[in-house]
Amino acid sequence: MIRLPEIGVGCAALSIVSPETGDEAAVELLVRAYDHGIRYFDVAPLYGGGRGEVLLGRALGRMGGPVAVSTKVGYAGAIPYGGRQAPEDRRKDFSPDAIERGVIESLRRLGRDVLDILYLHDPPADLHDIEGGALPRIERLREQGLIRAIGVGTSNAATAQAVLERLPLEVLLLAGRFTLIDRTGAGVVARCHAMGVSLVVGGVFNSGLLAAARPAAGGSFDYGPAPEPMIARAVAAERICKAAGIPLKAAALQFARRQPGVATTLLGPRTRGELDDLMALLALPVPRSLWSELDRIGAGGDPPC
Template sequence: MDPFERVPLGDTGVTVTRLGMGLAPIGGLYSPVGDQVAREAVDAAWEHGIRFFDTAPLYGAGLSERRAGAALHGRNGYTLSTKVGRRLRKNNGEPETMWAEAGDAAPVWDFSADGVRASHQESLDRLGLDRVDLLHLHDPDDHYADAVGTALPALVELRREGRIGAVSAGMNQSAMLTEFARTGHFDCFLLAGRYSLLDHSGLADLLPECERRGISVIVGGVYNSGVLADPRPGASFDYRPAPPVVIARAQAMAQVCERHGVPLRAAALQFPLGHPAVASVLVGTRSPEEAADAAAMASVKIPGELWRDLVAAWLLDPEVPVP
């Protein structure tokens, strides 16, 4: 694949590179990053041809957005997405466990129409920009009624006003996204961790629905929290320690890949792009080295025999589309 090819999101006119950079890690996910390394990570992604960047208020309680805006300031020709559904408030001194540099702000849920508009403007202020191309409803798992009844109409209005280019939702599940697709108001979706070498659940509902409707899908979590990047004991799978059976399966995939001279990371990154509804994959990176590695893995030439060998080893369903 050409990881730097620009492809459209539905019929919106918004385009993304096949490979995008997820900016959660530069918000200090689990450990500090620092302004300088965060900037170097974005710079490296840019130098390698990545022009799609995804952030959110949640990531470091606004820190990812601030760092992204500083790194992208003065550049042109990129696509930027952020998210709504959480707004930042002072956290009353409660410690933050996931975001190592979050400071004294914490997210609170808000899928109201006013909350969506305010969140959008607050993101622009943190980014130091006058526009983002794409807005996702962020993790509305327990807020379906508000997401559809108040947040979605606000996003549609922002799109009508020309203040955003595309309406989306981003989640770690496919079922609710499929329900969203049937409203007819979404241009694309961000599906995290549910269409990977280890988890094909998005193929059961969301991907065929989006293909029928011309809705583009962005796939995140292609390494399933790390086990498909390095399938060693102790690796993570869906943000938890990977069960032994998952590690064994990933190790077996790695052995097949090794026979073809292909890193497992390359196969995991490129696999989702075999489905016609998938426009782009997002890889979260926290350093220039990780950004360079993502670009390299996206550029590896993968022979068709590798996919056939995964099927022959009962590691991949023969009905699953491959690149």
């Protein structure tokens, strides 16, 4: 099992150009994360068309010590630098040559000689081609010293279960499927723990619904309109947290950390202010009695009256 810090920073949000995410501001955010004690950073070429890797590479040069870095391979098609890929341009390429080319380009953008983790980014349900082509090439890249650990990053719990059974993984990144209100990845957590696979949990706010002070209709869930059952769970969770004097965001952030099968929780700040706020919420004591009530809601129990 690869050992990872309990908290990491994902670079997706800061990779998109906006008035708040200029180059220097993004680099300063990453360096501040290091100053907060964070020693793991996750990125991908998909994030801003490589901008996330470039900015992280600059920030790594300002950090005073070693950190773990992960990036990903698998997405292809036009991705504007600092922008998002248009849905019609999005496609996958897990061919051996595309993977090797992606690793070399990522290392160049990051300014590193080795990747601590290489994730297959959202692999297909049919793993035949990956087993026969992509995986042998990745193993060769590891033998050459370009990769230390092999993983998969996905938001699909069924895919996560499949790759755990069929691929020799050392780490799995599961986004949005093990949160305060969505426990569809609970079996994945248990399986990783039993197999000794390091589990990284991302998307703890389910793309926004759990980040709101008061969840309501019209909120975002998995980058789309939140379905009614998830809104109901979020509203019920917020009510329970409010009664205990705990912000909903603090419970959402700390939920996965208490599970023995979870190695790392990823934060996704866009600004230094957001990072400082998240670190303060992580340090906030959450009463043990609160978790049993929240667990009932997250598992699909009836909201309290």
